[in-house]
Amino acid sequence: MREIGKAIKFFYHYMKRYKIGFTVTILAIIASTYFQVKAPVYMGRAITELANYVVGLSRGVSDKGSFMQAIWMLLLFYVLTVVGMFISNIVVTYISGNSTNRMRRGLFGKLQRMTIKFFDSHQDGDILSRFTSDLDNISNALNQALGEILMNIAMMIGIIIMMFHENVALAWVTVASTPIAVLIAIVLISKTRKYVDLQQDEVGKLNGYINEQISGQKVVITNGLQGEAIKGFLPHNEKVRKATFKGQVYSGMLFPVMNGLSLVNTAIVIFFGGWLALNGDMARTTALGLVVVFVQYSQQFYQPISQISSLYSMFQVAITGARRLNETFDEPDEINPKAGKQLSGLKQGVALKHVHFGYQQDNEILHDVSMNVEKGRMVALVGPTGSGKTTIMNLLNRFYDVDKGAVTFDGVDVRDIDLKSLREHVGIVLQDSVIFSGTIRDNISFGKPEATDEEIYAAAKQANIHDFIMGLEKGYKTQVSDENSVFSTGQKQLISIARTILTNPTLLILDEATSNVDTVTEAKIQKAMDNVIQGRTSFVIAHRLKTILSADKIVVLKDGKVIEQGSHEQLLEEKGFYSELYHSQFVFE
Amino acid sequence: MKILKEHARKYWLDILLAMVTVVVMAGSTLWQPKLLQNVITAILQNQSHKITTLGIYLIVIAVIGLLAGILNTILSAKVAQSMSADIRETVFRKIETFSFGNIEKFQAGNLVVRLTNDVNQIQNLIMTALQSLLRVPILFVGAFILAINTIHQLWWIILVLVLLVVGISAATFGKMGRHFGLMQGLIDRVNELAKENLVGVRVVKSFNQEKNEEKRFNEVSDQLNEQNIFVGTLFSVLIPAFTLVGNLAVVTAIYFVGDLAKSDPGSVAAIASFVNYLMQVMFAIIIGGMMMTFSARAMVSLQRIREVLDTQPEITYPEVPEQELDGSVSFENVSFSYEGENTPTLKDINFKADAGEMIGIVGATGSGKSTLAQLIPRLFDPQTGVVKVGGVDLKQVNEKSLRKAVAFVLQRAILFSGTIGDNLKQGKKDATEHDMNRASRIAQAAEFIDRLPERYEASVEERSANFSGGQKQRLSITRGVIGQPKILIMDDSTSALDAHSEKLVQEALNHELKGTTTFIIAEKIASVLHADRILVMDDGQLVGEGTHAQLVKSNRIYQEIYATQKGKEAI
Secondary structure, three states, X not given: OHHHHHHHHHHHHHHHHHHHHHHHHHHHHHHHHHHHHHHHHHHHHHHHHHHHHHHHHHOOOOOOHXXXXXXXXXXXXXXXXXXXXXXXXXXXXXXXXXXXXXXXXXXXXXXXXXXXXXXXXXXXXXXXXXXXXXXXXXXXXXXXXXXXXXXXXXXXXXXXHHHHHHOHHHHHHHHOOHHHHHHHHHHHHHHHHHHHHHHHHHHHHHHHHHHHHHHOHHHHHHOOOHHHHHHHHHHHHHHHHHHHHHHHHHHHXXXXXXXXXXXXXXXXXXXXXXXXXXXXXXXXXXHHHHHHHHHHHHHHHHHHHHHHXXXXXXXXXXXXXXXXXXXXXXXXXXXXXXXXXXXXXXXXXXXXXXXXXXXXXXXOOEEEEEEEXXXXXXXXXXXXXXXXXXXXXXXXXXXXXXXXXXXXXXXXXXXXXXXXXXXXXXXXXXXXXXXXOEEHHHHHHHHOOOOOHHHHHHHHHHOOOHHHHHHOOOHHHOEEOOOOOOOOHHHHHHHHHHHHHHHOOOEEEEEOOOOOOOHHHHHHHHHHHHHHHOOOEEEEEOOEHHHHHOOOEEEEEXXXXXXXXXXXXXXXXXXXXXXXXXXXXXXXX | OHHHHHHHHHXXXXXXXXXXXXXXXXXXXXXXXXXXXXXXXHHHXXXXXXXXXXXHHHHHHHHHHHHHHHHHHHXXXXXXXXXXXXXXXXXXXXXXXXXXXXXXXXOHHHHHHHHHXXXXXXXXXXXXHHHHHOHHHHHHHHHHHHHHHHOHHHHHHXXXXXXXXXXXXXXXXXXXXXXXXXXXXXXXXXXHHXXXXXXXXXXXXXXXXXXXXHHHHHHHHHHHHHHHHXXXXXXXXXXXXXXXXXXXXXXXXXXXXXXXXXHOOHHHHHHHHHHHHHHHHHHHHHHHHHHHHHHHHHHHHHHHHHHHHHOOOOOOOOOOOOOOOOOOEEEEEEEEOOOOOOOOOXXXXXXXXXXXXXXXXXXXXXXXXXXXXXXXXXXOOOXXXXXXXXXXXXXXXXXXXXXXXXXXXXXXXXXXXXXXXXXXXXXXXXXXXXXHHHHHHHOOOHHHHOOOOOHHHOEEOHHHOOOOHHHHHHHHHHHHHOOOOOEEEEEOOXXXXXXXXXXXXXXXXXXXXXOOEEEEEOOOHXXXXXXXXXXXXXXXXXXXXXXXXXXXXXXXHHHHHHHHHOOXXXX
């Protein structure tokens, strides 16, 4: 129940600006319903008048005036019904389209403001599904269900009023079976939910199995495991077969049952109406019209019941979607200090002072780490996997904040610096390069969209990728994306280096890629890196000996502690961890 | 369609019954207005004795219709899920016969989508087909005939109605299909942008590009909204339009009955049922149109499944008795090119490896070294030339003997969810704990396995998320060596290991698997330094062969590679 309350609040937030639209919709629906339920009365009257006319003919009277009047009224009411329907449909389409669009834009905007911690602790697929299935479910519910539910409820009320207005006895007969129909609908819906959940579980397991097996098909082939793969598949498939059956039966049952009940109900109404016409105390011609009217009502009356029940599940998933979007919106934003200091270049240097940090509260990764880099110098961070090199990089750019100690720029704590200004001065080249969809030019000018062609070419030349780009048919205008690009892994790295060169950062953080690339590209990357490091203050997480050797200072990390630091020669003389690493792994010779 | 026919055979009785029940259902729906007409006639003629009989008829027929509907749903569900499960099984079995080439052509992810989404689409198609495919034409034709039969003078009203409804449907459904396509494209684009912003969140933040990315996204989002509203507007017009057309037909019918009443008083009684039939004709057309639009999607799925089933496995194995192969390998004038590529990946390769040798293969990316290795376990067949293992042409060896003799460790370490033991047993079905200990020591995996309290019973999660890249590779190597294969191929499979562990693995291979011929494919010369022999590949050709010392002296290509890598590799 609380969930529904929250969902209502959520939808209210996005829809409150459409108050006029909603008023128009509701008025249109009320009007349209009024005309729709009233129309059968005129049809009944037309038939009654026609019967009167036929009866009158035998008496030599030929007057079709009242028949024609009824027909004109019927026509008018039909047209007005349609006009009302049209107005409410159009308005609902605009409201639901625009509010979904605002949700989508809001969600993306929120993503841009959230902390890196959120992204590191949630799976991409999970976040993406908010854009896909959750927003989709909400949009479907708003688009299809909102108008229909309102219309159907209005319809039901309208028909009930009309029926009791026309003939109380027949009205009771018509609505008598409603409780049964509603009960059956509720049972069917809850059963459907239960079995569809079970079905989804089994289908999920089967899909998981299929995904894993087919993705690993090369292992299956090289180990000759095809027989085993099929053996594992069969029980999963069998379970799905069993679970799907009940889910399908119950979910498929709603329409035929409601259709059948409507048929039975109509039969009863005809039967009783006929009996009433002959045994009741009203004129036969009047009763005749009543029967026709009530046949229409009986059919119309059942429509909302089956419609509302089939829309119910739509609302169910939309409410879940609203909850998940709400959760995202409730996540904290990145903290930017009020009136933070604006940086203008670096004067002395950057330092980590007694930094303690952990991603989780009770699991400290960095223990009392201190180091500094002077302006224009390069520090190489060295150490085994898991020693905390990447974590330090996360702190320099304020992707995360330290637990204790401080990261300082010219002695100023980064937490006191305006976030935007800080990041303008810090450039990062990540280990895994990212390509955004768009042209190659867009990708290089990513951090400086206003860059001129000359600037872009210069950056690409320094990154050793200009010639390759010029060799492409469309040059810098070639369309690329992360999954579908003309670039090899190594060339992607060059693009991301060019991207950083273009923004000309004061402090450079470079995470050297470990992936294997061919020797030609390798040499290019090396040279591009030399170019980007040249003359900049930089932290480099180094994997290549050449990079380490060109550093002004080497900091050796192990298990989150700085265990050695100094120049290459100094560290070799110390005969510590670094010297051991150097000797045991320097493989040529 | 052929797939459906083949898989329907098993369930012909259920399908037949489902069809019968649909006919019964449609029949009872059609009969009701006829009885209504009789009731009205009885009222007009004051024949009260007829009412009871007619009433009982009415109710019995309606109940039969209801029961038929329920039975139909059960049968349809049964057939739909059985057939789709059968189809899924057929497709899965088919994929299991595929060779490397087939898998690469389809791409694994794509095959998964076909097995899941596409089969699902087909299941929905079968379900709706059995529930309403017959119902719609029966209702249409039945209502059409009955309507004309009821008041034959007004046949033209029905005709005009049909033409109008078909006209409106044809005009809008086609347009809608186009816009659905545009919408799908924009939805994909929204997902792409969201996804790349997730993957590149650090880049976006560190370049301060949040606002620009929002702008880029909002443009697409607004376009999507425009399409959404367009399609919505189309629907907003469509439904009232249908209603209006139907209503106009009703009014026209009543008006003209007014003229008929003079000469044919019976037609007054017929109005109600005539109107009823008119409505059914209209609904049948609308539902039919919608079903056609939506089943188009299922037809695409059917076609995609057809493609999988029609694919011939590129490699089939002869039915010959099992044989023990020794570890010698020879390539005789082997040339190979991937399908659809003009330039051959391997050009006239000749070499021999003796049992027990350790052979390194180096060369630039794209030089063909991985391809060469993949011919040894017959993952591909060369276009010309012969590959022999143990002196026997691979085309004369049955699959089981070959898999037993050759173990291949892929560059990308793939583990399956289950336990570590389950994964290792893939390399040797009846592996004992002793085997596992031995193999994991060789692959330097024992070190971390021993630290796990459950050791070989420790679970491997989906996507093996609970192991690091280096651990995965070591487990993958363990799986490769556990069966003590005659030939072991390591395709750059130590790339995530540090130099120290890599060296330990190679030393262990040297000691523990003396009789095994080992092929080590590597980007780094450091990885093959200690090989008995190194093959140098360049642009699909074998350009050098010898020990490190020999090649450094005499081979130009090797010297180039060596020069760029020298002193580069460290920590």
